[in-house]
Structures are given as structure tokens and as C-alpha cells.
Amino acid sequence: MHTKTNILFIINPISGGRGKLRIPDFIDKYLDKEKFNANFVFTEYVGHASELADEAASKNFDVIVAAGGDGTINEVATKVLKHNIVLGVLPLGSGNGLARFLNIPKNLRHAILAINAFKVDRIDTAEFNNKCFFNLAGMGFDAHLSSAFSKDKKRGLAGYVKLGFQEVFNYKAEQYLISIDGIDYKRKAFAVSVANSSQYGNDVYISPNASVKDGLLDVCIIKPFSILKLPVLSYIMLKGTAETSDMIEIIRGKNIKIQREHAGPVHVDGEPLQMGAEIEINISPLSLKVIVP
Known part of the structure; x- marks a missing residue:
């Protein structure tokens, strides 16, 4: 038995x-x-x-x-x-x-x-200031939006999109000092997302070639853009062409530090949180056992 x-x-x-x-x-x-x-x-x-x-x-x-x-x-x-x-x-x-x-x-x-x-596979997991994430974490506009949205009681996609349009006009890109495996990048960005997997969900791809099995994280820097290019950015994410777009810069690495202008909102797997100005991100390759088809 x-x-x-x-x-x-x-x-x-x-x-x-x-x-x-x-x-x-x-x-x-x-x-x-x-x-x-x-x-x-x-x-x-x-x-x-x-x-x-x-x-x-x-x-x-x-x-x-x-x-x-x-x-x-x-x-x-x-x-x-x-x-x-x-x-x-x-x-x-x-x-x-x-x-x-x-x-x-x-x-x-x-x-x-x-x-x-019961086919069990192993995938990479990551930490964002000691908070685990498995899909995506980040800061900038999307974190600002998640934070604003969590205070807004009329949830749902329509509410989210409406809020997004209101906020996107007022949001100012920020300066970030990003260190990836010892190399420093100074960037002004609309948002910085750290991707373990390729998409936010609903087939919206921030880093189409990201993999949860490559031992690397993809730092996706959305560059400041004119509001007229918002539809272009949306199209890029839905089509999964971020790798070739000049609106998004993607740099891969294992140990990442991000210094931003001040403390504020971040999102970790979609959950809005507040964190300090300095964020440290690491990956643990193939550390989680998960059932896959």
C-alpha cells in the first residue's frame, strides 16, 4: 500500500x-x-x-x-x-x-x-529587499498606480484603466542609479521592473525573453516618453516586442541594487508596498519546486 x-x-x-x-x-x-x-x-x-x-x-x-x-x-x-x-x-x-x-x-x-x-519542475525565485517574488517586482509608474489603485475602492479593470489615464499625465519620470553585477547604470525612467518571468499577466509582456529557469533577472527600464507614445508602449507590451523597442531597455543580471530619489511605492508580484530609497534584489536559481503540465 x-x-x-x-x-x-x-x-x-x-x-x-x-x-x-x-x-x-x-x-x-x-x-x-x-x-x-x-x-x-x-x-x-x-x-x-x-x-x-x-x-x-x-x-x-x-x-x-x-x-x-x-x-x-x-x-x-x-x-x-x-x-x-x-x-x-x-x-x-x-x-x-x-x-x-x-x-x-x-x-x-x-x-x-x-x-x-504530478510533474514537478524547479524554477528561480528572487528577493526584493528580502521580500520574495516569483513573477515581477518594480517601481516607478506602475508601482505608483498600484498604490493609488489600492486606495481606490472601485476596483476592476475599467477602474484601473481610468485611474491610469488620470495619473499618467501627472507622473514625472525619476532618476535611478542601477547596479547590475557590479556595473553601474544611471537612468532616468518612467518605470523600472525586475522580471523573473516574462509578463505582468493577461499576456502583457514586459520582458518577452525572460525565463524562470535561466538564473537571471531582467531589469526592464521604461524610458521617459511623450504621452502621445502611450498607445505605442501598450502595443509593444501586448505584442511582446519589448526586446527590440527603443522605449524599453532590458539588462540581465543576478545581483541588482537600485537607488532612487526617495522612499515610496513599489510592487512585488502585484502587491503594492512602501520601501526605502535603496533596494537590493537577488535571485536563487531553481530553488522552488512547482507542479507544471
């Missing part, structure tokens, strides 16, 4: 703006009971997924599945990494940047079948 794998599904009931209360029944229907003992738990507040994952890892759960968006994945993966167990992902967020990169199906049944197949 082989022993079953203990698996915990941590479900964010509000990610992606859809109700999730029937998800456990759905998972139960398709999950392989010969292989897994499944447990389900719903998160109730920001940071809860992290606490639940920490607790589960110390109670001999071997696999923890984040059922939610990039924020839920970040909380769960941070603890999975710490305890060296296996991460599963059911992409239920609005953007699903990392899940898209790993080709985890958006279709829930297919994503569960991928968990049944």
Missing part, C-alpha cells in the same frame, strides 16, 4: 472577482483520490494564505496549492520555498502572470488534471 500525498488547497475566495465557494467540490470531483489526501481552506484576509501555508508545512503537508491570483501565489510560494515542499497552482486571479508563463491551464479541470499527473 503506497502512502498518499497530503495536499492542501488554499483558496482565495475573492481573487479575480469571482465567487469560489463551490471550488472544493469541483476539485474533489477531478482530483486523483488514489494519490492524494486533499484538504481545503479559504483565506479571509491579506496575509492569511501565508499563515495557512506555514502552518500546513509544519503539519506534514507535502504539496500546497495556491488557488488564486499572483498575490495568493506569492504568499503560498514564499512559505513553500522556506519549507522546501512542492507548490501547485490553480490560476484563479485576473492576471495570472506566473501561471501563464508555466503554461498552467486557465481551465480549472485541466489545471487539476495537471496536478494529478
